[in-house]
Amino acid sequence: MANQNSKKQQEDFNLKQTSPNISAGRARSSDWLPTAFNLVEQMHFLYVRIVRARDLAGTNGTDSCNPFVEVNLGNFKGTTRVFQKMSHPEWNQVFAFSKERIQDSILEIVVRDKTITIDVIMGQIAFNISDIPKRVPPDSPLAPQWYRLGDQNVQNLTGELMLSVWMGTQADEAFPEAWHSDAAAVTSHGIANTRSKVYLSPRLWYLRVNVIQAQDLLPKNKNTEIFIQAVLGNLALRSSPSKNNPNPMWNEDLMFVAAEPFDESLVLSVEQGNSNKHESLGKCVVPLKKVEQRMDAAPLASKWYNLERPVIVEGEQEVKFASKLNLRISLDGGYHVLDEATQYSSDLRPAAKKLCKPSIGVLELGILNATGLLAMKKENRTDAYCVAKYGPKWVRTRTIVDSLSPKWNEQYIWEVCDPCTVITIVVFDNGHLQAGDKAEVPDRRIGKVRVQLSTLEINRIYTHSYPLIDLQSSGAKKMGEIQLAVRFSCPSLLNVLQIYALPMLPRMHYISPLSIFQLDSLRSQAAVVTTLRLSRAEPPLRREVVEYMLDVRVNVWSIRRGRANFYRIVSLLDGFVAIFKLFEEIRSWKNSIATVMSFFLFCLVILYPGLVLPFIFFSLLMNGIWRYRIRPRYPSHMDMKLSHAHTASNEELEEEFDPFPSKFTGDNLKKRYDRLRGLSGRVLAVMSDLATQGERVQSLLSWRDPRATALFVIFCLIACIVTYVTPLRITIIMLIAYLLRPPRFHLEMPGVPQNFLRRMPAKSDSLL
Template identity: 50%
Template sequence: MGRKLVVEVCSGHNLMPKDGQGSCSAFCYVDFDGQRRRTKVKSKDLSPVWNERFEFQISDPANMGMEVLEVSVYCEKSGRGKDSFLGRVKLPGSSFVRLGEEAIVSYPLEKRNIFSHVRGELRMKIWYYDEVPQSKANKEEKKAEAAATGIASEKKPEAVKSTTAQKEEKKQESSSYSPPTVVHPGEYVLRDTAPMLASITGEKVTAYDLVEKMKFLYCRVVKARALAAKDANGSSDPFVKLKIGEGRPAETKVIPKTLNPEWNQTFAFNHDKIQGPVLEITVWDKDTASRDDFLGSVTFELSEVPTRVPPDSPLAPSWYRLEEKKGEIKGETRVKGEIMVAVWWGTQADEAFTEAWHFDSGGQHSHTKSKVYLSPKLWYLRVTVIEAQDLVAPNKNRYPEVSVKVQLGIQAMKTKVSPTRNTSPNWPNDDLLFVAAEPFEEPLSLTVEDRLGPSKDDVLGFVRIPLNTIERRADDRLVPSRWYNLEKNGEKQFRGRIHLRLCFDGGYHVMDESTNHISDMRPTAKQLWKSPLGVLEVGIISGQNFLPMKTKDARGTTDAYCVAKYGPKWIRTRTIVDNFNPKWNEQYTWEVYDPCTVLTVGVFDNCHLLNNLAEKAAGSKDVRIGKVRIRLSTLESDRVYTHSYPLLMLQPSGVKKMGEIELAVRFSCTSFLHVMQLYFKPPLPKMHYRHPLRVTHLENLRLAAITIVCSRLARSEPPLRNEVVRYMLDIDSNLFSMRRSKVNYYRIMGVFSGVLAIVKWFDDICKWTNPVTTVLVHILFLILVWYPELILPTLFLYMFLIGAWHYRFRARAPSSMDAKLSQAVEVDPDELDEEFDTIPTSKSPDMVRARYERLRIVASRIQTVLGDLAAQGERFHALLSWRDPRATAIFITFCLIAAIVLYVTPFQVVAVLVGIYVLRHPRFRNHMPPVPLNFFRRLPSLADRIL
């Protein structure tokens, strides 16, 4: 009869921070009788919860009391450093209880040696049970049941070399516990990878050193001449098929009604997916009514195809005579003419790579090609309406209420009603701002209106102004104003005139990204740009374990591509069709003007490769797979970072890992001194500080800029669609969400955690929790009192030492999306449903009412906290305002006495007495609040005056 020991590691509490950021990523080793188990890593949590259960085989139940169970807690290092020891628990076997008597017990963590610095507790539940021997019949029945359910039993090894291995094997065979399949936050962190890159291996290359080298067979089909005529009109509709082995062929476009077609198309075949020794190029005549007619073929042995390495590629095309099919009897098929092609082996560094039709990208669909885009150049258009004259009002018996409506595209704004009620109104200091994009397409329209009533206006005149006639400025100089004649109903009849000051403000940076992760902060005016300070290189290597995003042919599939944005430059990789582990291996470069900027990389599923016209007409959208942001200032110069980043998506069911993307990133700066100087300069252009824009106004302008960028990029070929651009620019980042509110609350608590830690440390000092530390603080306090000139040097030296100590805990990898920080790991389903609700809401009135009540409860708590903070400040004001005459009299009397005492008593004496009193031993303390705090709490606030 065997015996099993079960150890359930429940949670930890108040562990020692070891990552240099006030936290730790803890995991446990559980060792018993030569057997070892390990828990999962809990990322950045000082009180982690594991709830993981492990079973151990007790080799000798009679001597179980002599065995020792040891559980060690470690902090995982993100780089290649050694894991940090956090403490351990050692329990003798005599303390184990039987099944049914177990309970969760908190064990204080112990030191490994006298130099270890540990704290906290580990909660565990430990018990043992005896296995009941089973009969041979029961074993046979169990095997039959396992076979019926499709479970394959493991075979025992024939020979086991050590006792430890025997115990491990017995555990694997007889363990009846299987931990639940749960996605833990520790699985959301990025992983260090080691791809075979030329920049790491030392291989000499001129480009593409941040991606793995891929071999491609390139075939450039240029043109043909003197083809055979197959149609009744004496011509043909030729196209070319390219085929290797038994795979599906690639086809060129059809050139109608010609015997001398020109295609000028290049095709690329991935070497890893080539299944055959011969490339067959065939020319066909396209027939819609019957089978296509054969016009000739050319074959190339792949072993004889030359290899061209950049910059020698591409290979010059040559003429090849078309031949009949193999096995055809000569004379049966009329073949004539020649075709100009070029075939060579190359890599993705070949200049033909970008324009080639990639066979692993779904053939020649335009939506599968890689592409580089540029955002349109955006300007702030400032419209200052000064005055109007000689307006023609239809009603002479009333004073007109005149306002001006200004419209640019879909942007529309309106001035206030003029305070001057006549036919010559004016609008003092009324500036309107719009976003315009080059090249300018739409004119600026101004309409002068007379307000007759609510939602009822009478048009007095309008004018359209071409944008290319408006002056541009790069600073805050005053541009000259102009008079414009007004028209009405398309007639040239004079209806008055309007005085305007128009200009494009090039001194601002037009925001189209969130300020939290902006990638470019240069002004619009190019003459204000500085020279670039570095280069950002990104290698998009591959994706791993993508989830199926759609169904095709009754099976799940994913057609993934990547989009990266930095500054005005967008890139889109080619689409890898029907692959859950795509390999792109494409490298791109950006100029860097400020290191405190963010690169954004998004992954999408291409939903525009559908063959069903009905699905195309339904307006399918590319589906989001995930996004990665990398802040350049966190990268070391000239270092290659290769990591696999988790792609996390928040869905109505909760956070979900959609896969991983492997990136190689390198930031190279031209001048280290230049980069350091930027840290002392304002991030935004000067106009943002000389004439700042309101925050609400900036957000409205940002939404307009995003709309313009979406419309312009959607017109590219292949288009970068609206859903992609909006996701990359985080258009929904400012919408209300209960989850985001919690995130910001915990972020604020994290900011003040350092202050709270100092307060707690000082409280421990005052309570003499550690007498040695308290005595040292007394000595330091007395030194600083008698030598006050050492206070500031000591403070700065202390901060220097803290920073130097934290250097060993610095992050070794770029940061990625944090599911725990986003409060997405354990989020209420109703809160997620509310976050994904449309605007206006699509939910039932009862659900909206319940959410409104919940929002009122949360808002009441916030309201109470704000009221308490206001009350504390009002009590400070009440000290000298005589709102409470007795309290103010007491306070000013105390101030007078304190002034006299401090005048006649040396400062060092007063400081020592106050310090010794504050740091007094707990024996001389009572548990009542101190006198100053009692006095402050009795001061009045304005809360009693609120209705």
């Protein structure tokens, strides 16, 4: 019974293939940007567009009225905003009623006058549902018409209402901004938080401030040190302290993350004192719009900036010249600003548009529905919405109110510049529908899904139900399942194959590399800048959403992740262990026939050493061909067993969810504990990188990336022929000569084998 329960639990976290009712056509080669909603199930809606009214008369016979429109369909009722004392109001609002929930045959549109006591009916219009026309894009929008208002006795009254009514689908351009009937219980201020939106991350650049030296300073205290403080926005960085003298030198780089359109200013000041107490000896302000932008590693000429210092003269504050500061300031557009974890990044292009290469294809994502969601609120309800990110484009679906099985059926598209990238989809519970404007109720996460594009076959549609797993302090819990449809299309397979020979990151990362400490600091800065920018949208993508999408805490120490990466490394050694066990079996004569055959095989290798390399490549070739029939036919997903989420203890999870810095008491213990966690995070990153490299080697013949494995199999075939024709001695001499070549013949950029191996898929995107 226990084994059956364990098997049932394992099956619940597995990926399930589905067969949704979608009309998935293929993109045309001449115009490969698809526009039809062919990866989602078609949903029908009754749309009502209320444009404006004219010649409305008040209830007392005057022109003074407070009109608003009420749209009634069965038990659903939607209202427009109210205009004060206006007889010619203009609303231009759209209402959408799901056809599945229509329980009445009459659509009523009532114009009312808002008064203190009761809302008086000024007139109404009725439509029969069966007579409403149908409209599907690319048809042009239905033209609105003027309708004369009547009362319940169908008598003509003063006033007319311009509107249009039609039956459409979710592909209608009015769908994103429409008021939906399933959000009827949402307060007026929360309606904006239910709509689907597309967001764009700010274009980020690295701001390099090379502090060289200062000149003619007038320090007040000779016993203190001098340092440079640079402030950009809410972030302040400091240089290393220099000895107290009038002409101190640093020659140190301070790195910031700046976002276009560069409307901020960099404030530089020379400070005297220590980190806790210091005094400014002068400052200067440099607008980012005046900073030079560079695309390569060519050094810029240094500039002298005047330092100014406020001085009180005769009771008034004046700004006087203090000294000069020698700096090199540049906006480096040749780097890719990392805001995501490198092991599942969705964009690898440089910051400067001039250096970006054209796209090679498109990624289409259909977010169909979710099933079995757990209740996230006290009222035993869930208001779920999805957020998907790929590259700089974020998409947010509409919020399905009070449903444990929401149906979105929304489709989105992204341009793809590199197939070795990952798209992230997360489901959240909306906490900003009923609360007041000032209430801070975070959106609770339900689960995350990552899909690696390199594991997808071109033009194939993947329809699967992904488990939504949320790791909590009490353990991993399945929150439900989400059904997605994914397709990666490209017009030219050759363009995709060429990408595998190119470096993953832009050229500047190899010519002028940044240290791991700089990259960690800059990634945190980039996440903060992106969070602030997206929080200013309407509706905003809130902080908890952006941080969870970007995996801000991915480098913090976790015993569970450390154990998972350790066992990833152990699994890589299984092959060597198997070879050692096989050799022991041969040496111990457990199988006499195998031992004799192995002896003759060793003799053959010694007598004909030239057959060793051809035999190895031939074995790899046959192994790759043999594994083709058992190649994976589904995308990767969150793996509970690989993540060791089901075996983590409460103490380990408590440590993993402990904020940084720690919440534990005791100053000395807190400092030592946080320092240990920081160092352990580095060890965890190294373990993860080691495991990733080994898994990339394993994936050469695993057909996880069908294009890369096909290229490697073809290479094995060619290498088999070349090594058979070429004598072994010549091959070894050429290899040694290549390894011992002079430095002048070394390449600045990584070689093709290294680039190819780095693009192989690993299991890192399947970790929680």
